[in-house]
Amino acid sequence: MFGEIVCSRRDLIVFRRLVLVLTVLFMLTIAFVQVNAEAAWARRITTVGLVYVTTYHNRLINAQASVAQLQQFLDTVHWEPRRQYSFLRDVMHNSVRPADGYVNTPLGFGYGSCGASTLLNKLVQTAMFRDKDDQEKPLFKTVMIWTWRGDRTYGKYGATIYVDPTGKHTRDYVWQLNPEYDGPPPLMTTHFDMQNETVMISAHYGNWSGQASAESSTSSPTQTVITF
Numbered sequence: 001m002f003g004e005i006v007c008s009r010r011d012l013i014v015f016r017r018l019v020l021v022l023t024v025l026f027m028l029t030i031a032f033v034q035v036n037a038e039a040a041w042a043r044r045i046t047t048v049g050l051v052y053v054t055t056y057h058n059r060l061i062n063a064q065a066s067v068a069q070l071q072q073f074l075d076t077v078h079w080e081p082r083r084q085y086s087f088l089r090d091v092m093h094n095s096v097r098p099a100d101g102y103v104n105t106p107l108g109f110g111y112g113s114c115g116a117s118t119l120l121n122k123l124v125q126t127a128m129f130r131d132k133d134d135q136e137k138p139l140f141k142t143v144m145i146w147t148w149r150g151d152r153t154y155g156k157y158g159a160t161i162y163v164d165p166t167g168k169h170t171r172d173y174v175w176q177l178n179p180e181y182d183g184p185p186p187l188m189t190t191h192f193d194m195q196n197e198t199v200m201i202s203a204h205y206g207n208w209s210g211q212a213s214a215e216s217s218t219s220s221p222t223q224t225v226i227t228f
Contacts, residue, residue, distance in 0.1 A: 041183040041206030046127040046139075046225045049200030050119055053152040056112075058105045063115030064192045065101030066092070067199055070116045074188045079177045084143050087117050087161050087173040096163050114148060114161055115199065117173040119190070121145065121159040123201050124175050126227050130207045131180060139181055139205060143174040183208070200228075 052060065073091045088094050096102050096110040105111040127139040148158025162171040177186070183206030192199045 040209050042209040043204070044129060044207040044224075045202060045204050046123065046227075047200055047202040048119070048122045048126050048227045049198060050115065050122070050153055051228060052115075052197040052199075055197065056106055058103045059112035059115075060194060060197060061101065061103050062105065062110050062112035063199065064194060066113035066116035067119065067190050067192045069100060070120060070201075071190045074190070079185050081177060081179050081182075084174050084176045087120070087159075088163060088170065089172075091116070092161070092163065094163060110163075114154070114159065117159040117161045118148065118154045118157050119199055119201050120175070121173060122157040122227070123188075123203060125157060126225070127203050127205075128225075129178075129181055129183065129205060132208050132210075134208075137180055138178055139186065139203065140175050141178055143176055145173055146171040181205075 052063075069091050077085070077090075092100075092113075096113065102110040102113065121142070124138075124140040124142055128136045129139050131137050146160040148154055148160045151158050159173045160171045161173055162169060164170045186203050186205040188201060188203045190199065190201045
C-alpha cells in the first residue's frame, strides 16, 4: 500500500508539471512584446517555475500572497541601471500583514512567503540575453542572498526572506538589472495555480539582433527558455 501511495504522489507531481508547461505554452502563444526597432533588439522570453513537492498548512496561501505582492511591484517598477532592488523594501514594504493575505502556519506567521523570493531568484539565475558582442550574459545579478537549503520545492534556488522588527535577524533578497543590458525594459508576469500547486514567472526582454530596420527587427524569431 505504501508503494502505491508513493507512486500516486509521483504521478501527481508529473501531472502538475505537465499542467504548468501547458499553461506556459498557452501564455506564450498570446503574449506579444513590442521590441525597440531602432536599437535592433529581438524578442526573448524566459519562464521558470516551481512545483510544490511538499506543503504544510497554509504554506501555499502565504506563497500566493507574496507572489501577488511581487506582481504588484513588477507592474510598477521602472528598471534603472545600477539600482539595487530589495525584496523586503520594494516588494513587501518591510512588513508581513494579514491585510496583504498572510496567515499563520504551524511554523509561524507568514511562513511560505519565501516562495516568491525563491521564484524570483530562479529567474535571476536563469535569464540570459545576447549582447552586442554576441556573448550570452545574465539579465539580472544577485547582490545579496540568504540561501535556503534542503527544501525539495526550492532546490538550489531557495532564497530566504524574513522581516524582523528588531532588525537583528532580518533576511533580504537584493538584486539588480545587469548594467550591461540596455535593451527594452523587461516585462515580467507571474501565475500562481493553487489547485495544481505550481507557480511560474516569465520575463519578456530583448536579444541583440544586429538588424537596424523596424521590419527585420520585429520579424526576428522569439527565443524562449522554459525551466522547471
